[in-house]
Amino acid sequence: MAHIHMRITELLSERSISKNQICKDLDLPRGNFNRYCRDEFQRIDANLILKLCEYFQCDINDLMVIEK
Numbered sequence: 001m002a003h004i005h006m007r008i009t010e011l012l013s014e015r016s017i018s019k020n021q022i023c024k025d026l027d028l029p030r031g032n033f034n035r036y037c038r039d040e041f042q043r044i045d046a047n048l049i050l051k052l053c054e055y056f057q058c059d060i061n062d063l064m065v066i067e068k
Contacts, residue, residue: 004044005067008037011056026051 012022019037023030028048035041036048044064052063 002066002068003039005039005065006036006041007063007065008033008052011058011063015056022055026055 011017012019019030019033022028023033049060049063053060056063
C-alpha cells in the first residue's frame with residue numbers, strides 16, 4: 001500500500017540542521033514534528049508544509065514523496 005513519505009529527516013541531514021533548531025525556528029511542538037519525521041500522521045497541515053518549504057527553500061516535491 002502506498003503512503004506519503006515526508007523527507008524532513010533527509011533535508012535536515014543534508015543541511016546539518018537539528019530537530020531542536022527547526023522546532024525552535026518554526027515554533028513547532030517537538031512531539032508533533034517527530035510524528036511527521038516518522039511518517040506517523042493522519043492528516044497533513046497545509047500551513048506546516050508551507051513553513052517547511054519556505055524554511056528549506058524547496059518545492060513540495062522535495063519535501064514529500066509517494067512511496068509504494
